[in-house]
Amino acid sequence: MKKAICMLAALALTAAGIPAAMGETAGEADHHRVFYEIFVGSFSDSDGDGTGDLGGILRRMDYLNDGNAESESSLGVEGLWLTPVFRSPSYHKYDVEDYGEIDPQFGTEEDFRALAEKCHERGVLLIMDLPLNHTGSGHPWFREFAEAHRKREESHPRYNWYTWIRAGEPVPAGRRFMPLEGTDILYECNFSDDMPELNYDEEAVREEAARIGREWLEKGADGFRLDAAKYLFLGDAEKNVAFWKEFTEKLREVKPQVYTVAEVWSGEAETNRYVEAVNCFRFSASQAEGAIATAARGGNISKYVKNTADYLETLAGIRPDAMHIPFIANHDTDRAAGYLPAAGGRAAMAANVYLLTPGSPFLYYGEEIGLKGSRGGAATDANRRLAMRWGDGDTVRDPEGSDYANQTEATVAQMLAEEGSLLNHYRRVIAARKAYPEIARGSYEPLAFEGTKAGGFLCSWQGQTSAVIHNTTGKEAVLDIREASGREFTEIAEVLGVSPGREGAALEEGVLTLAPQTTVILR
Ligand SMILES: [Ca+2]
Ligand SMILES: [Ca+2]
Incomplete structure (x- = not known):
């Protein structure tokens, strides 16, 4: 069965399909962009004390997005999620002691404002992690x-x-x-003894939470990742949803286009209840056994596409502008390199699968270089938050408590220099996603093929239709695109394979021949 789901239509685009710079005027925001999650203390250290900081992120802006759509040295992400930056005694800073102050280890409010300004110059949205369910016991x-x-x-x-x-x-x-x-x-204290939970039945607490959000929007944030969103009233989704609705309405008074994404770490039946109020991460597709990794390992892509189409239809039915927010890993999960090794091309396939979709996919820092890290025998999340490997003398160190010993030797510097590297693959996929805006913003219509694990979907937006076809398997695939789509595609616009030597595609008489572990965009 074919379905066309109309995702958000949107706004002013420049001729190149690049979203126009975000103003603070009312109207539709273009949130259809790739976000990059930065675990702040582990990313880049600007002052030599071993801890990543805001100055480090500012210094790495050219790596993240250098403002040049044709760049070959920049990832081209268009949103940043910073894990908490407020004053807190821990390395992870989810136990806040002052929501009004940047932690001195990370810098100052001036540093935050400077980073926000640099982001906005380059059309990048900056969202902050807001742990509102609990404070630190030292608050x-x-x-x-x-x-x-x-x-x-x-x-x-x-x-x-x-x-x-x-x-x-x-x-x-x-x-x-x-x-x-x-x-x-x-x-x-559902998380730990030193994380006492605020009482959201108390009106003054609800008002304070909204005040904090508005204050940081005024200081330059574009939105928030809402930590532990189902824990405010644990076990009472109805009250949680009512709170987040009220909260986001108060934020919109300051910034009508505020971006929100909630951490509701649950199956879709539960996350979908929250979508009425806030966007939610698609946890159901993440991690080792999720639909993205399963497809990337050579599984049947049509299952992933069907699953995604159903999910998009559900989201649109709940709230027409709800965002699809896929990701594979974050700071609370094992890193994908443990189950999708960069060397086998599966990490690259995963990038194709989760980035070439509608909505706003999230990329966890380091996934693009195959950084490793799992909870392991030490049972510590610090192992999932290891220092970025820059290879250029950055003094950032692994966080306290980590003991992960099998880190990859690959660095950003090495990977930028190597044409077929995972990093360069991520860069190409993100660039393709921008070059064909119908992928991020368009309808999503599964294509059915018999007798193959390869497959894909049609996407249409503003009169332009493309087909995105994945072959994540180790065998060449032959697909009758004309028959499956009822359309005539004439151009292989993009070939995204795991290694430049092996990728390849041909389109003849509507029939696509696709090399192993390769994705194409047809127009
Ligand atoms: Ca530092
Ligand atoms: Ca709570």
Whole structure:
């Protein structure tokens, strides 16, 4: 069955199909872009103390996006997600002690403003990670909350700022509470003892959360990645959705085009409930056993395409401008190099599969060089957040607590110089995604082929139709595109294979012959 799903139509494009610079005027924002997740402390170190920082990111802007659409040395990503940058005692900074201040390890507010300005000069959106479910236990709010309970001062303004129960009361199912020293209460802490959870039944907390968001939008952020979005009212999706709706409406008062993406780490049945209020990552397709990796390993691409078409249709049915946000790995998952080795071409195939789709795919820093890192025997997430390998003297070091020993020797410097490298492949795929804007913005119509694991889809936007056809297998594929699509394609616009020597495609009489591990864009 063929379906055409109309994703977001959109805005002003320049002749080259590059989104026009984002203003703060009302209207449709072009969010159909590739975002790059930066684990800030591990990315690039500008001051020699071994910890990545905002100055390091600024220094690496040419690597990320040098402002030149024809660039051969820049990835060309058009959005950055920074993991939390607020003052916090940990290396990961998800335990915030002051939402108004940039952590001194990472820099200053001036550094943040300078980075935002540089991003905007180059048409790059900058989104911040907002961990709002919990603070660090060192946050003054939590100290005041604890003090209020020690003194049994019910009228204290912070008395209900965190979720708590009295000792002896039943602990709500599926949630975790710990005793608060010097009191007869327990406070909620589903992630860890030092991450007490804010109480979103308290109006002042809801207002403070929105105030924080608006403040950083005014300082230059374009939006937020919403951490632990289902944990605010754990087990109560309805209340969570109502909160995120109210929250994003308040953000839009400051920036009508604000970009949001929520971490709702669940199956689609649950994430789809949140789509009404916020965009959600497509967790269901991520990681080793997800649809992207399965397809990239040579699995049946038609299954992935069908799955994606169904998902897009569901999203559009919930909210017409909901974004499709696929990714393969992030800072909380094992890195793809562990299950899709760069050497076998599977990492490159994964890039083709998840980047050549509608919406705004997210690329986790280092995936483009096949950086390795898994939780491993030490059971530490630090191993998933290892230092970027620049190969040019960057002083950034692996985070505290990491013990991963089998890192790849490949560096950015080496890979930029090597034509067939994974990094250059990522760069080519992102450039192709921009050159054919119907892929990111158009309809998505699966093509059915018999007797092959190769396949793909048609995409149409503003009168232009392309076909994206993947062959992730190790065998040549022969596909009757004319029969499957009922259309006549005349041009192989792009060939994206895993190695320049092996890639190849021919189109004759509507029949496409496609080399192993190769994707083509037909027009
Ligand atoms: Ca530093
Ligand atoms: Ca909570």
